[in-house]
Amino acid sequence: MFDTLGTWATAFALIVTIVWAVKDRKVKIWKSQIGKIAIGFWVITIIFAGFANEFPSKKSKQEQIRTEQQKADKKKASRVSSEKAASQSSKKAANSSAKAVEAKQLKVTRKKNEQQHYKEFQTFLMNIPGKTKNAITDSYYSKKDSTTYITVNSAILSGTDAELKQAVRGAWNIGQNAYNKFSPMADDINGNNVTVKDQTGNDLAHTSMFGSFKYDGE
Template identity: 45%
Template sequence: MDNFFTLLLILALISIWYFIRKKPNKKYKNVSIIVAIISFFVVGLINQSNGDDKASSKGIKTEKTSSKNSKQSSDKKRESSSKKKSSNKQKESSSKKKPSNKQKESSSKNKNLDEVKLGMTKDEVIKKFGKPSYQTSRNLLYGKKNIYLVDGKVTGGNYDALQKQVDKKNTKKKKEAKKDRIKNDKKKYLAALYALPEQTDYVIQDAQYSEQTGVTFVVSDDALSLTPAELKSAVHKIWNIGQNLSNKYSPLPGDMKSTYITVEDSSGNDLAVTSMWGSFKYKAN
C-alpha cells in the first residue's frame, strides 16, 4: 500500500511538470496537484504508523534487556559497597596512628613562623623553626610561606607577619629621609639667605633670621634717598626676594617662620612686613 501511494505521488509530480512545461493545461495541472497532496499525506500517515509499531517492538526488547542490566548493576553495587567499607576501615585505622615526635616538632615550629624577624640569618631561622621544605641562597620555603634572603639574612616574606615588618621599616625610613631632607634644606636656605647682601651689591645691607621674628632685611641708607614711589618699588622687590627664597626650599621645618618677612631701615624702622594674609604690606607712607 505504501509503495502504491509513493508511486502515485511521483506520477502526480511528473504530471504537474508536464502540464506546466510541455503541454500546458490548467485543468489537468490542478488535478495533478490535488492527487499529489493527497498522496503525500497518505504516505506520511503510513510511515508514522509503521514507525510506532517498530518503536513498540523496540520498547519490549529494551525492557527485557534493562531488567537484566538492573540485576547485574545491583550485584555490582553490592560488591563495590562491601569493598568501600573494607577500605574505609583501613583508612580509619591508618588515620588513628599517632604522628611521630619529629612531625609534631616540625608542625609546631612552622606554626610559629610569624616570629621570624627581619635581619635573622638563614642558620638562625632553620635552627629555630626547623628544616624548610625547600631552600636556596635567596629563599626558605615552609609550605606556602616563603622567606626572602639577601646575603644570608631575612629581608621579607610572602605572608602578613613579615610583610608588616617590611612596611613598618619602609615607613620609618621614609620619615627619617624626610627629616634629613628638611634639615639639609634648612641649611641651604640659611646659607642662601645670608648670601643675599653680597648678591644684591649690598642694597640689602643685612639679612638675618630669627625663630621669633622670622626673616629681617635691612635696606642700605642709599635707598632712602629714592622717591617714595621708587622706595616702595625697591622695598617690594626685596620682600619678593625673601618670599621666593622661602618657596624655593619649601617645605622647611614647621617651627621656621621663613614666610614672615620684615624690611626695615638701618635705624630699625619698618618699611614693609608680611600681612596676616601672607601678602606684602608697605608701612613707610
C-alpha cells in the same frame, strides 16, 4: 552477599518458627520436623552473620574506602588551609614590618633633607648683601621670631614714595623666593614670614596674615 543471604535466612527462620508455633507447639521444637527446619534456618542465619562479619561485602568495603578517603581529604584540606593561613599571616607580618622600616627610613630621610634645606636657606640669606651690592645690607632668619628679616640700605629712602615702595617690595620678594627655593623645611621654620626694615630698624613691610605683601611705609 553474605548480608543478603543472612537476611533471607533470618526471614525463613522466622516464618518456619511461626509455623511450628502454630501447628506443632505441643511438640518440642527439636523433635518437630518443622521445628528442626526452623532450627536449621537459624543456624544458617548465624553462619551467614559470621561470614558477613568476617568477609564484608564489596559495597561495604567501597563505603569504608570512600569514608576513609573523605576523612583523608578533609584532613588534607584542613592542613592546607592551616598552612595557607599561617603563610598569609607570615607574609602580612613581614609586609607590616617592612612598611614600618620603610616609614622609619622615610622619616629619617625627610628630617635630614629638611635640616640640609635649612642650612642652605641660611647660607643663601647670608650671601644676599654681596649679591645685591649692599642694596640689602643684612638678611637672616630668626627662629625666635619665626621671621626672615631683610634690611635695606637707607639710601633708598631718598627716592620717591613709589620708588621706595617698589624697592621694598623687591626686597620682600627676595625673602619669599628664598624660602620657597629651599622648601620643604621643618614645620617650625616659617621663612615665608618676611619683614623688611631700614638700617635704623623701622619696619617698611611685612607678610600679612593672608601671606601677601603688606607695605608699612605709608
